[in-house]
Amino acid sequence: MSHLGYHVAIVGATGAVGQQMLKTLERLNFPVKTLLPLSSKRSAGKKVVFKGEELTVQEATPESFEGIQLALFSAGGSVSKALAPEAVKRGAVVVDNTSAYRMAGDVPLVVPEVNEEDLRDHNGIIANPNCSTIQMVAALQPIRQAFGLKRIIVSTYQAVSGAGAEAIDEMYVQSRQVLNNEQVNPEILPVGGDKKHYQIAFNAIPQIDKFQDNGFTFEEVKMIQETKKIMRDQTIQVAATCVRLPVESGHSESVYIEVEKEGVTVPQLREVLQAAPGITLQDDPAQQIYPMAIEAAGKDDVFVGRIRKDLDQEKGFHMWIVADNLLKGAALNSVQIAFSLQKLGLLENQS
Amino acid sequence: MSHLGYHVAIVGATGAVGQQMLKTLERLNFPVKTLLPLSSKRSAGKKVVFKGEELTVQEATPESFEGIQLALFSAGGSVSKALAPEAVKRGAVVVDNTSAYRMAGDVPLVVPEVNEEDLRDHNGIIANPNCSTIQMVAALQPIRQAFGLKRIIVSTYQAVSGAGAEAIDEMYVQSRQVLNNEQVNPEILPVGGDKKHYQIAFNAIPQIDKFQDNGFTFEEVKMIQETKKIMRDQTIQVAATCVRLPVESGHSESVYIEVEKEGVTVPQLREVLQAAPGITLQDDPAQQIYPMAIEAAGKDDVFVGRIRKDLDQEKGFHMWIVADNLLKGAALNSVQIAFSLQKLGLLENQS
Numbered sequence: 164m165s166h167l168g169y170h171v172a173i174v175g176a177t178g179a180v181g182q183q184m185l186k187t188l189e190r191l192n193f194p195v196k197t198l199l200p201l202s203s204k205r206s207a208g209k210k211v212v213f214k215g216e217e218l219t220v221q222e223a224t225p226e227s228f229e230g231i232q233l234a235l236f237s238a239g240g241s242v243s244k245a246l247a248p249e250a251v252k253r254g255a256v257v258v259d260n261t262s263a264y265r266m267a268g269d270v271p272l273v274v275p276e277v278n279e280e281d282l283r284d285h286n287g288i289i290a291n292p293n294c295s296t297i298q299m300v301a302a303l304q305p306i307r308q309a310f311g312l313k314r315i316i317v318s319t320y321q322a323v324s325g326a327g328a329e330a331i332d333e334m335y336v337q338s339r340q341v342l343n344n345e346q347v348n349p350e351i352l353p354v355g356g357d358k359k360h361y362q363i364a365f366n367a368i369p370q371i372d373k374f375q376d377n378g379f380t381f382e383e384v385k386m387i388q389e390t391k392k393i394m395r396d397q398t399i400q401v402a403a404t405c406v407r408l409p410v411e412s413g414h415s416e417s418v419y420i421e422v423e424k425e426g427v428t429v430p431q432l433r434e435v436l437q438a439a440p441g442i443t444l445q446d447d448p449a450q451q452i453y454p455m456a457i458e459a460a461g462k463d464d465v466f467v468g469r470i471r472k473d474l475d476q477e478k479g480f481h482m483w484i485v486a487d488n489l490l491k492g493a494a495l496n497s498v499q500i501a502f503s504l505q506k507l508g509l510l511e512n513q514s
Numbered sequence: 515m516s517h518l519g520y521h522v523a524i525v526g527a528t529g530a531v532g533q534q535m536l537k538t539l540e541r542l543n544f545p546v547k548t549l550l551p552l553s554s555k556r557s558a559g560k561k562v563v564f565k566g567e568e569l570t571v572q573e574a575t576p577e578s579f580e581g582i583q584l585a586l587f588s589a590g591g592s593v594s595k596a597l598a599p600e601a602v603k604r605g606a607v608v609v610d611n612t613s614a615y616r617m618a619g620d621v622p623l624v625v626p627e628v629n630e631e632d633l634r635d636h637n638g639i640i641a642n643p644n645c646s647t648i649q650m651v652a653a654l655q656p657i658r659q660a661f662g663l664k665r666i667i668v669s670t671y672q673a674v675s676g677a678g679a680e681a682i683d684e685m686y687v688q689s690r691q692v693l694n695n696e697q698v699n700p701e702i703l704p705v706g707g708d709k710k711h712y713q714i715a716f717n718a719i720p721q722i723d724k725f726q727d728n729g730f731t732f733e734e735v736k737m738i739q740e741t742k743k744i745m746r747d748q749t750i751q752v753a754a755t756c757v758r759l760p761v762e763s764g765h766s767e768s769v770y771i772e773v774e775k776e777g778v779t780v781p782q783l784r785e786v787l788q789a790a791p792g793i794t795l796q797d798d799p800a801q802q803i804y805p806m807a808i809e810a811a812g813k814d815d816v817f818v819g820r821i822r823k824d825l826d827q828e829k830g831f832h833m834w835i836v837a838d839n840l841l842k843g844a845a846l847n848s849v850q851i852a853f854s855l856q857k858l859g860l861l862e863n864q865s
Contacts, residue, residue, distance in 0.1 A: 378822030
């Protein structure tokens with residue numbers, strides 16, 4: 164650990180996102196003085212590694228947060244609901260990667276490239292948006308700033324790691340079973356807590372999270388509501404269809420947009436995206452260059468390609484947006500929020 | 515073979531679609547007097563089975579079509595270009611499953627549930643639409659008839675069998691290699707004849723067929739142009755993004771539509787689809803009932819679910835359309851065209 168830095172807790176340190184949080188804090192050299200890995204009772208006692216040191220995971224309790232300055236939560240909504248206020252009470256700033264507080268009026272929902280300034284309004288808790296939302300707004304915000312944005316219709320192609328480490332295992336186990344002509348017994352996907360489970364191997368499942376009364380899934384509702392909140396514009400029309408694929412990591416999105424301004428061209432969109440922070444343009448059809456999940460996995464940026472003008476709508480454009488859902492979609496964005504908090508002077512002094 | 519029936523040739527009898535054509539002719543009991551399996555020189559000499567009889571595949575030449583009354587082509591566009599006119603010259607009616615003649619002004623492009631009557635205008639060749647187009651127009655035509663149709667935006671989730679038997683093999687070989695931590699060497703997908711090849715196992719590739727100058731792929735252009743031709747309406751706005759997935763058979767489509775009529779409801783859409791020929795409604799979110807590729811594979815119908823109203827556009831609706839791309843998307847539709855030709859008296863008398 165560093166001589167100067169923050170007392171940091173990771174809640175859900177053994178999960179798919181928690182593991183990436185540890186790696187990302189280390190890789191980006193966030194000033195950590197002490198690191199406290201926390202988890203549910205079930206995972207307590209496991210070991211995690213941070214900067215070469217083996218640390219024992221402890222069960223998260225209200226008292227765990229005594230002396231903690233920054234707590235990154237990614238252990239499910241119920242854990243965040245129970246413990247994030249306890250962490251705040253004890254002086255920590257919480258960056259929560261669950262959906263528990265995202266739509267709360269007094270909680271900033273932040274993608275630093277888009278709305279870093281919203282952090283100034285925080286009351287202890289900052290929400291990290293849904294993975295599929297983050298990569299989309301990161302790519303669309305520079306376009307919106309340059310040309311305005313009226314409408315978004317997105318169809319997603321989402322990786323199983325978004326449903327946790329167990330879903331990754333399930334996909335690989337099922338794949339092997341199909342290849343060996345063995346029986347497949349789905350137990351987790353599409354949604355661990357839902358009634359029915361379906362085979363993900365060599366399939367596409369049009370359900371992520373549970374269904375709402377309006378026929379949309381909660382994942383789709385999240386994309387719609389969070390986009391409007393992050394962009395601070397309730398008038399943007401957003402529609403989403405979210406689909407789970409047999410891909411380990413890397414969410415892809417087929418996105419249709421309508422801009423406000425007239426006469427916008429594909430080269431102008433490319434230029435704006437090329438200059439945008441955290442975006443890599445991969446858009447050369449003649450050379451078959453476009454983003455793909457297996458290429459984006461393990462990388463920090465949001466990749467954009469297949470940009471083309473709609474053939475009927477003068478202000479309509481199509482594009483393909485891909486990012487690592489565990490990195491920019493989760494752990495990296497949380498750590499970037501931590502850096503932004505530090506930059507804006509919103510964390511306690513390092514000790 | 516039957517005592518009474520037609521002299522039928524299958525061009526491309528050893529391919530993924532050709533094999534399904536043989537099975538479908540047999541299963542639906544199309545009146546076949548003699549069946550002549552044809553192929554390229556490379557596959558000539560192979561055996562195929564039809565109604566329990568083993569038949570030797572012959573190399574397709576102009577003379578092969580002497581005495582043939584019905585020829586189903588599925589051996590690539592160049593074969594159709596060279597030999598379909600030769601078959602017509604010798605008195606055969608050709609049902610062509612390639613893209614060679616689809617947009618020709620004097621060639622009907624037919625999905626029987628949608629535009630069977632167009633068959634009356636044929637001049638020897640009838641084109642079978644692209645797989646991803648067929649299932650979409652089959653599902654949207656009843657909606658269009660009831661409520662009008664202004665606009666379609668579709669993102670596809672397409673199976674590898676659409677790229678042929680070799681692409682299926684490639685997907686399974688690569689999947690095994692990934693599971694065994696072995697090197698993957700893509701050679702076919704996304705497009706056999708294109709410059710670069712990418713891993714399809716555990717990935718999603720946003721390219722099907724080659725890129726056109728406007729940034730759309732040819733598959734996307736096919737969906738756009740063919741939909742307008744089949745629906746006989748050049749004013750329908752159609753946009754498509756076509757994506758290849760690691761799925762063996764069964765294309766899925768996330769479809770957004772805008773209808774003409776005001777006040778249309780989701781129950782009304784369901785009612786119309788439930789009454790439509792060739793459509794199975796699978797739409798009960800509360801019970802997690804929706805179409806999926808692995809369920810649709812091997813079935814004749816087009817499956818529709820996830821129907822919901824757009825949250826902003828009063829005339830906008832979203833849905834999820836799935837069908838077996840080798841059956842309704844290819845072989846079954848070709849055989850259905852043959853039945854329609856017979857029904858309309860457009861085939862020579864059975865002999």
